[in-house]
Amino acid sequence: MLNRRLLRKVDLLLKKERGTVYKDPGGRLNICLCYPNTYHVGMSSLAFQGLYGMLNRRADVFCERAFLPDEEDIKEYERTSTPLFSLETKRPLNRFHLIAFSVSFENDYPNIVKMLQLARIPPLSRERTNKDPLLLLGGICATFNPEPLAEIFDLVFLGEAEGGIEPFLELCGRVAMKEKLLEKATRLRGLYVPSFYSVSYDKQGRIKERTALYEGTQDRIEVVRADTLDGTIRHTILTPETEFSDMVLVEAMRGCPWSCRFCLVGHIYRPVRHKPLEIVMKERGVHQRIGLVGPSLSDYRYIRETLQEGMETSITSVRASKRTLSLLGYLKGRRSISIAPETGSERLRRMINKRISEEEIIQVAEEAFKLGIESLRVYMMVGLPTEKVEDLDASVRLIKKIRGLSRRGTVVVSVSPFVPKPFTPFQWVGMQREEVLKQNLRYLKKTLSAEKGIRVFHEVVKYSLLQGLLCRGDRRLTDFLLRMNPGNWKKDLQATGVSEEFYLYRTRPFEEPLPWDFIDAGIRKETLWQEYMRAMEEAKDI
Ligand code: SF4
Incomplete structure (x- = not known):
């Protein structure tokens, strides 16, 4: 019954x-x-x-x-x-x-x-x-x-x-x-x-x-891929009981041309596919409001045309680049947009292959505030490989500089701990220790929240660590999963004899077989390793 x-x-x-x-x-x-x-x-x-x-x-x-x-x-x-x-x-x-x-x-x-x-x-x-x-x-x-x-x-x-x-x-x-x-x-x-x-x-x-x-x-x-985005995967049910309420979601592109070294999306969804404009319009149907979905929408081939169509388009996250500057005018009237510099340190941005300069970040932020966008959300990371105190200070300086661009605007800083993911050049890297992550997050929060017009939010470290454990785990985590209580997972991990050190914190050598090696995602392991080595080289102070 x-x-x-x-x-x-x-x-x-x-x-x-x-x-x-x-x-x-x-x-x-x-x-x-x-x-x-x-x-x-x-x-x-x-x-x-x-x-x-x-x-x-x-x-x-x-x-x-x-x-x-x-x-x-x-x-x-x-x-x-x-x-x-x-x-x-x-x-x-x-x-x-x-x-x-x-x-x-x-x-x-x-x-x-x-x-x-x-x-x-x-x-x-x-x-x-x-x-x-x-x-x-x-x-x-x-x-x-x-x-x-x-x-x-x-x-x-x-x-x-x-x-x-x-x-x-x-x-x-x-x-x-x-x-x-x-x-x-x-x-x-x-x-x-x-x-x-x-x-x-x-x-x-x-x-x-x-x-x-x-x-x-x-x-x-x-790994099987669709050749094109032909609208087979499309929004089906409208209900007010979702994050986007009555908005029709339309996937504009899949994959990202930038391949930031920490980012799974930038690697696993290759090649980049752009949905033809006529299919976007068809999916839009009679709806006035659409939410475009894609990892780096300012790079969507038909973004200008989509924005020119006069419909209300929800794009919340943009790349801080010269191309975005020319698109910002279309976003006038929005309350908020997001950018993701990830770190204020030029050295770390180079290391993670986030190819945007401080000048571009500042230009986009300045233009957004000039257009009357009241709130700028800035995504940042802590715990990146080779991170030092100076890098955190650089992040603090960047956020304060952005805040200084507007008298009334708000800067909302959203910080997440770096989690090494399979099929990225950092798949071998040990995750930063819990105490260090907590300490770095506390430091950012304390230093930035004291400033007027800056708000800081961050992910809960224990959940980022859990994500780190599960994304690179293997079959021996089964018992742990069967008995696990997410709020107190460390206790369950100990009870099932799984070593946190083994799965989370150690850096693996190239020769070690990885649990996902049997998956052919079209990315050669050697290429990822070369990228990892290049990252370590680029992390060195010049
Ligand atoms: S972090 Fe953003 S820009 Fe970089 S690869 Fe991922 S989706 Fe693309």
Whole structure:
């Protein structure tokens, strides 16, 4: 029996939606697309929305949705023994053929476990039977390193869904037996079956060998990409219950031309693809307000034309460059824009390959204030490799200089600790120690918050460390994930015997196999290493 209060709550959400898809589940592949965070967060994700629309455009598929319930609802689910159910037909998740998780953030991994527990689906793939749904992992986290989730999911899709998920869906329609299906799926591009491989470790805990257990299983799995942005992934459901409310989100570009050395987006989404203007306009439809989505929108090939169309376009983040200066006029009337110099230190900007000068940062900030933009959000980082006290001082000076450009404007500084990510030149680097990160954040906060018109926000260090642990982790984190309480994860880490030192703080040598080495993302490991070495060279004081 499903709990009435929970059902009513879902009905209220559905009433506010426009674009929800309802079908007869009979005779179709029934997929429950899950987002491991709340409805509000999941429905604000264009990737999630796009996938829902894309899957439902197939006549042989009915795709529904499920989210992590709010805190108080989790208690209600548990108290009333209600199994987690889908939104559209309100069916318990274990009645679906396929459960697909779209995962964009490492810190959502524990929520996957929670949702499976609420759904009464055994979280480990080896404990599930042919009667349980098949569990598929997708999204950016699946693409750069699915290994911490390898024992939970039956299958992983590496890459961009519109580039190659169709053959898998067709296979699901033809083959019902789980084992047969997995065997056949492993021959498809982008499909990875973790249980078909075993991994051994040496005495130091480093990966010794990764072995394919069955003949014909691919050693390396290629990341699948869409050739063009043709609008297959597009905003599907409008609801006021999202971050962007009634705004239609349109992905303008994928990938970024700048390749900052710390940035995953700048590496894994290559090549850069620009959506043709006519498709942007088509997706806009009759809506007056659109939110353009893309990593560096001032570099979008048709940005000028898009802004000239006279529609209200939400672009919040711009690159502090000469090109942006010529676009700022279109943003007149906005309350706020963001720039991301990452650091005030020229030396560190050179090291991370953030190719913007202080002069460009100041020019863009000055022009923004002149246009009446009241608030400038500035993204900064701490804990970058080779960071020194002088670099923090340079950041303080830069922020004060920006603040000094306007008498009334506000500078909102948003600081995040650097997290080394797979498939970037810093994938080998040890993360900065917790005490140092906290100390540096305290220093920035104390020095800058004392100034009028400057506000400082920063991420919580323990969550950045958790992100660092999970993004470069391996299969040995499974027990930790199963029992983990995010608020107190260090205690759980100790209890499961996982070494924080091993995963977080040490710098790996080039020869050490990395958990994600089997993924062919089109980026040579040697090239990344050369870039890392170049960064270390450029970090030296001239
Ligand atoms: S940090 Fe920004 S500009 Fe640099 S590569 Fe990433 S998305 Fe591009």
